[in-house]
Amino acid sequence: MTKLNIGILGATGAVGQKFIRLLQNHPWFTIKALGASERSAGKPYREAANWIESIPMPGSVAELKVRNCESAEFDDVDFVFSGLDSSVATEIEADFAKAGIPVISNAKNYRTDPTVPLLVPEVNPDHIDLIKSQTFTADGSGWIVTNPNCVVVPLVTTLKPLHDAYGIEAVILTSMQAISGAGYPGVASLDILGNVIPLIGGEESKIHTEPHKLLGTMTDSGIDFADFPIQATATRVPVENGHMLSVTVGLKTKADASEVENAMKEWQSPISELGLPSAPSFPIHVHRDARYPQPRLHADSENGMQTAVGRIRNANVLDITYVAMAHNTVRGAAGGAILNAELLVEKGYLKGE
């Protein structure tokens, strides 16, 4: 197989750096181009980035000259990953799509666009056919696919088996989110050291809405959204990586904790046979030890791509309660986007020249 040449937009930011780290030895993708703001453009990446990952900057990118995030400068790549800030993603991503360069984006800007797949490969792989309804280019060569908010990933991954088996009636959750979710410099240490902040601006509205699209049904006229209320409180805790969720769920068809646990354990990922390089062997792991999962112990499980579940119990209010946790900047951001790209290669949407 010929490797695809890829670009990374927003390459100097926290998500961009995570893309670089995760792609450094990727079997299918080669980093060919890095894009960042005007301030960085023209400099070698080594100089432009304040590298914050805990591994040394890969030598293969250190000397790459950073480009402006303009499609004209990226004609040598097969597609781009976007870790762009939402303040600039709308225009830049459209520019690339219109130029025939597919965009696999972590930004929120196009998630609610009815023609743009909001994709978690294990949850709604069939949604990728929405791509055909996109009109960025006449020949369909340019398009956008997005991955959801970092809390939504473990949420829908654990709701999916229940939605399929019993139907979801209502969800209440409280998230305890890691600082890496705020990017860099992000949360001031004076604000979070030994503390909990009960607000993450803009987070709850995404949690309230994105699951409905992800769990929706693909129809000829687009996604038929799932329809159940979600109530979220998003808090920040002094944890480096791994968002923890405390979730309580009402089910349409009643089921008890052991049935729900079995539903999660026996659930078959629709992509498990594809052998995608970044796909976890087990997208969901149900812990039996009631002290688990914990972000520091389990965020890196299966290279940060697994959602961990624990404490599945019958609830006194609604039906079932459990905790779930996933790595917010891997599974919930860059790693999720890479898995999206792998599915799109497998399905023939992405290919080399």
Added chain:
Amino acid sequence: MTKLNIGILGATGAVGQKFIRLLQNHPWFTIKALGASERSAGKPYREAANWIESIPMPGSVAELKVRNCESAEFDDVDFVFSGLDSSVATEIEADFAKAGIPVISNAKNYRTDPTVPLLVPEVNPDHIDLIKSQTFTADGSGWIVTNPNCVVVPLVTTLKPLHDAYGIEAVILTSMQAISGAGYPGVASLDILGNVIPLIGGEESKIHTEPHKLLGTMTDSGIDFADFPIQATATRVPVENGHMLSVTVGLKTKADASEVENAMKEWQSPISELGLPSAPSFPIHVHRDARYPQPRLHADSENGMQTAVGRIRNANVLDITYVAMAHNTVRGAAGGAILNAELLVEKGYLKGE
């Protein structure tokens, strides 16, 4: 007013030390006697205790000789505070009550006893008359009063105005609890540094049941319990002091967030006129800044005796959602017990010889 002489049982533990700190300049109570396990008995307190409070050990207790926790050794006190471990509290507290020495206890052992008040002065002050039904002594001189679990205190304090105004139908909550709640040495740093532990053993069952007694109605035949389901998930976070709660409530009579906020703000504490030394001027403070409350900023408000509330919103599931926070070892433990004692003095249950 003559000051009452008091004893502290479990004086070397974390709760016992907090009693000493809070009582060091108390206008009504003088620390006369300290009781601890056999290992400590006979030693000066200075030697017996591994002092962990952030103020120097008060000189007035440093040289007190630690006594065994036997009533016969405490005949010079008017009553005792108990910070005993639950593994020994049942027998020791009964021994004191039978000897005619009232016990104001922070232990959980007698909280569910139908004759023992489970007391938060602002919530259910009338429950103290349960004391009359206790049979430890023939003359009623010895009895036990308890304060609730440290999560239950901010929970019932904020539910009380809603219960009175609208009726509670259901409650779902997730707690993010401080490490000081586990005593000393308590939580290992390797377990909690940069981490969240989604289990606190034994905690949730207390949260599920104690509010029903606290919000119950005093009748001739005892407490008529409140009746609504509660679903709690108790987690530990790397915070020193202050338990944070994310609470979602269903109401019997519907009300929106602004009505609920007003109900909390306008709620009149039934003990506000009594001028008890440890009573906060405002038992509930409603923060308007959506980033608040935060344990590190607000746990010490009103000397650690205030419950802070924030983010009151209409909920997509059930009716209302908010966050609440209180100092777990002050308001939720030693300080709460001291306020209980003050109410009992005011109401004539506790007096000097």
Added chain:
Amino acid sequence: MTKLNIGILGATGAVGQKFIRLLQNHPWFTIKALGASERSAGKPYREAANWIESIPMPGSVAELKVRNCESAEFDDVDFVFSGLDSSVATEIEADFAKAGIPVISNAKNYRTDPTVPLLVPEVNPDHIDLIKSQTFTADGSGWIVTNPNCVVVPLVTTLKPLHDAYGIEAVILTSMQAISGAGYPGVASLDILGNVIPLIGGEESKIHTEPHKLLGTMTDSGIDFADFPIQATATRVPVENGHMLSVTVGLKTKADASEVENAMKEWQSPISELGLPSAPSFPIHVHRDARYPQPRLHADSENGMQTAVGRIRNANVLDITYVAMAHNTVRGAAGGAILNAELLVEKGYLKGE
């Protein structure tokens, strides 16, 4: 005594907020005016400041209209405290001094000026007479006094008794500094959570030089600097308040650990008789428990104005080694400046109109 009216320059920053907190009930000083950057000027302080102190913003300042940091706008104050950033302090402080408004500054800009006292009242109170050599105004009505770097305060406070008794030959130290020393937002949580950063930009050069002026001798021609080498490594640790120092000292006249401990304990502060409101009863406290001092337990001792010392031992290299700790934003910044002002009132340099 008539209270003096004071202004605070840089009032919205972290140091400015600490000034406000510490001055809220000051017996001698009344906050009359708050100055900040153009962006804040004209707004009520309540709106201009992102309040980060753990007490509510004092009502007395909340509605004060923030002024530009220009002397013309401060003609109603007797003097100003400066918490200005060093990038602007040189010009603004000179402007005030030239206008006849004394400046008690926490900024570093004038610390090395030979006519400006670098002052720790317990260490070098006689240095205040340097003021007379300042030429900002013809009549001597405007002048500047500074306090040292936050590490230097506990360093010189503990070196002073040794310098007097034995003479200092050399000093090696490593500091472990709290995050509050970097202001707000200051250190990114992603950088410091569960980590140590072995560099604090610009810090070591101040530690290498300021002690020589502070321990210098006042002569007719200015300060005759102390002369011994200092080698410092400044590191950042995840602590909220309190800089910890590990210090090893060579002495000119040899002395052992017990002699040094006695020298510190018996040392008489030259200002102890003055009864200055912010002066600690004991500027140095020598802990006997080898686990002490600790920033979380002892930074607030004597309202944050005490330097704590521990583990005084004979050293295998040089002569004596010990640890010292003081609250960096109180004793090491705003509180130190306030004590400087109190000394200057007492000595007649500062007075009301």
Added chain:
Amino acid sequence: MTKLNIGILGATGAVGQKFIRLLQNHPWFTIKALGASERSAGKPYREAANWIESIPMPGSVAELKVRNCESAEFDDVDFVFSGLDSSVATEIEADFAKAGIPVISNAKNYRTDPTVPLLVPEVNPDHIDLIKSQTFTADGSGWIVTNPNCVVVPLVTTLKPLHDAYGIEAVILTSMQAISGAGYPGVASLDILGNVIPLIGGEESKIHTEPHKLLGTMTDSGIDFADFPIQATATRVPVENGHMLSVTVGLKTKADASEVENAMKEWQSPISELGLPSAPSFPIHVHRDARYPQPRLHADSENGMQTAVGRIRNANVLDITYVAMAHNTVRGAAGGAILNAELLVEKGYLKGE
């Protein structure tokens, strides 16, 4: 090559678990036997251990039945690693050595024995010939080799090139040590969260003495110790893994910072040609970024086996100052012991039956 069968003594403790983790896929060694205290003996390891590593317990050990730490129960292994507590290591390790089972120990008990190598392969590989002077068995089949204290490892690794090139005259250091160094449960979170503790019991005496043996010269009559004074202050900081050292060194032959940096960079490890499986490619890495090394970013470099150095500067007192950091439970404990065993295999001291 036939793999050697090994046992682990103290297998349920923190060091024992690290041995298991590091050995799980070792090319030369197979875990055959696990020993622990009587309380654990007879149980499957899965039940006996409170597993605290952040990877799942390897399946290969989960069902191994834990044995008593008696040599008679270990006759099926070629040698043992010891992670025993020092309170029991003296007798148990002697028992194994006398039974002809070599002991590669992390315990401190035999480090000062003149016949026992205190070994860091890159520093003093020739010291292994001390084994020949051991008298545990008549035929030399049983013996003990130890690795040093976890602070001493990065200290001697960085001193070695300087000792060779210039001679060491004196060393002053302050360590900032991770909580994992205290084992499990180890440091109470209430003691260390947001804090620094300026004492680690028993640590400094090891730092003061072990380097002299490690940097000593092998002679016919044993080790001729290096002779220079060391002064250490050992502190605990809220870091999970990685001990940071701030070191100042006096040199016999003067050299400046750039010469010292070159000496470290050009230093050739005497075992670099051996290709030992756990040996880092670069035992010392000199960081040029003055913010580095940092424990959270660099403790895992080269699988936790590399010592990182930074901030090499000329010192105002003594000659040279720098910071150094290494993973305390890998390079400084279990990983160091495994590397010792690998060297001993290579040199023919350890072999299969």
